[in-house]
Amino acid sequence: MYEIFSKLLETRGVKAADVCRGTGLPSSLFSEWKRGKSTPKADKMKKIADYFGITVDYLMTGEKSKDYTTELSAVETLAAHFDGEELSEEEMEEIMSYVEFVKSRRKK
Secondary structure (H helix, E strand, C coil), X not given: CHHHHHHHHHHHCCCHHHHHHHHCCCHHHHHHHHCCCCCCCHHHHHHHHHHHCCCHHHHHHCCCCCCCHHHHHXXXXXXXXXXXXXXXXXXXXXXXXXXXXXXXXXXX
């Protein structure tokens, strides 16, 4: 899992210290994780995932999940209030792709 975290740091152009500041997590957490001495608990994984705008599943596996849970429910709620019609799976995928794009641009 640390490899995925490390790759996120590289691709997003941030340092572990930036993640510490952004999440309030101690730097020792990342040091121990890197050395394989521990793995962050679920609540800390969630903070890290939220910082990067990804799911905990992605942080753990490196694979995008089709279950967008939090983002999906927020978009569905917004869409329902917008015009009262349900979105198709294709429309939802398009919206989620845009949301991911915006999140990645916001982090830079």
